[in-house]
Amino acid sequence: xxxxxxxxxxxxxxxxxxxxxxxxxxxxxxxxxxxxxxxxxxxxxxxxxxxxxxxxxxxxxxxxxxxxxxxxxxxxxxxxxxxxxxxxxxxxxxxxxxxxxxxxxxxxxxxxxxxxxxxxxxxxxxxxxxxxxxxxxxxxxxxxxxxxxxxxxxxxxxxxxxxxxxxxxxxxxxxxxxxxxxxxxxxxxxxxxxxxxxxxxxxxxxxxxx
Amino acid sequence: xxxxxxxxxxxxxxxxxxxxxxxxxxxxxxxxxxxxxxxxxxxxxxxxxxxxxxxxxxxxxxxxxxxxxxxxxxxxxxxxxxxxxxxxxxxxxxxxxxxxxxxxxxxxxxxxxxxxxxxxxxxxxxxxxxxxxxxxxxxxxxxxxxxxxxxxxxxxxxxxxxxxxxxxxxxxxxxxxxxxxxx
Numbered sequence: 001x002x003x004x005x006x007x008x009x010x011x012x013x014x015x016x017x018x019x020x021x022x023x024x025x026x027x028x029x030x031x032x033x034x035x036x037x038x039x040x041x042x043x044x045x046x047x048x049x050x051x052x053x054x055x056x057x058x059x060x061x062x063x064x065x066x067x068x069x070x071x072x073x074x075x076x077x078x079x080x081x082x083x084x085x086x087x088x089x090x091x092x093x094x095x096x097x098x099x100x101x102x103x104x105x106x107x108x109x110x111x112x113x114x115x116x117x118x119x120x121x122x123x124x125x126x127x128x129x130x131x132x133x134x135x136x137x138x139x140x141x142x143x144x145x146x147x148x149x150x151x152x153x154x155x156x157x158x159x160x161x162x163x164x165x166x167x168x169x170x171x172x173x174x175x176x177x178x179x180x181x182x183x184x185x186x187x188x189x190x191x192x193x194x195x196x197x198x199x200x201x202x203x204x205x206x207x208x209x210x
Numbered sequence: 211x212x213x214x215x216x217x218x219x220x221x222x223x224x225x226x227x228x229x230x231x232x233x234x235x236x237x238x239x240x241x242x243x244x245x246x247x248x249x250x251x252x253x254x255x256x257x258x259x260x261x262x263x264x265x266x267x268x269x270x271x272x273x274x275x276x277x278x279x280x281x282x283x284x285x286x287x288x289x290x291x292x293x294x295x296x297x298x299x300x301x302x303x304x305x306x307x308x309x310x311x312x313x314x315x316x317x318x319x320x321x322x323x324x325x326x327x328x329x330x331x332x333x334x335x336x337x338x339x340x341x342x343x344x345x346x347x348x349x350x351x352x353x354x355x356x357x358x359x360x361x362x363x364x365x366x367x368x369x370x371x372x373x374x375x376x377x378x379x380x381x382x383x384x385x386x387x388x389x390x391x392x393x
Contacts, residue, residue: 006301007310011317013317013321016324017317017320020324021324021353024349024350024353024354025350025351025354027346028347028348031348
């Protein structure tokens with residue numbers, strides 16, 4: 001083999017080696033670059049997403065701060081009003097030395113229980129709170145059993161002092177009409193009827209006129 | 211193969227395996243040099259046999275683990291390196307070596323190392339069912355280290371070792387036959 005040909009072969013071999021290794025290393029770094037590029041895209045998207053979320057949160061935060069400041073202003077205003085009212089109250093309190101009597105909050109009614117067998121019991125001048133209804137007033141003078149009917153939003157009395165409704169007998173209530181001087185049947189359930197001061201009412205065990 | 215050659219093969223194989231099993235960085239090895247040198251000194255078949263035998267034993271004892279199905283590829287690769295030593299010897303026309311020969315053998319070492327890595331990477335790719343190109347790319351820097359190391363090692367040590375072996379062997383014409391002319 002001549003020297004020149006020998007050198008050519010060696011040069012070719014060297015070139016092939018360098019080219020192969022160069023290609024491998026280039027491929028290696030290309031792979032790393034692609035991997036890094038994918039990561040870069042991923043983190044870029046993540047950053048954009050987080051940035052948007054941050055902006056939204058910042059906007060919400062700003063709104064919240066504004067609302068907070070408004071509430072603080074209102075609170076301060078309320079505090080001022082409260083202080084002013086408190087001062088006025090203290091001033092008024094010194095001017096008013098009147099005492100409130102319990103009679104101002106109560107009233108008196110007459111309650112009659114007619115058992116329908118000739119037994120009639122009267123509870124006169126019963127003291128009850130203002131606005132008390134008939135059912136509560138009756139419960140002050142007798143043992144009352146009753147059932148709440150949701151359909152009528154009202155209570156139906158089942159028994160008074162152990163005398164139970166037993167068809168055809170039922171407990172009915174009536175109120176005394178002082179103008180016409182006669183008993184009139186109650187228009188609503190006993191629990192829906194607020195009594196008036198001095199009123200006279202009667203529970204009567206009877207066969208209703210239904 | 212006579213008894214003298216058998217003994218020589220055994221000693222060289224033990225030497226190669228011993229060096230191969232010595233703790234060292236990956237791909238920094240002396241086996242290629244010894245196999246090529248053996249092929250160069252004692253003929254291509256002898257070098258090929260030493261290379262294959264060394265990698266066969268190394269396949270079981272390597273600190274990097276049992277070579278498994280990659281062993282035949284390692285044996286083939288190292289066998290080619292040993293065989294190439296003998297072939298290279300036949301292309302030389304003189305026992306007087308110059309700087310050009312040192313460069314020559316360095317380039318040949320680089321080519322043979324690259325070939326060895328291609329063969330073993332092919333075995334690895336087949337063994338683990340991975341794309342061959344992907345295996346090459348993943349091991350690019352290992353190949354660079356391997357090729358670079360062997361290029362450097364062959365360049366600085368091949369011909370000095372040839373001279374040492376010649377002196378140690380004492381001019382045995384049966385094993386060491388040189389051509390007289392240099393063109």
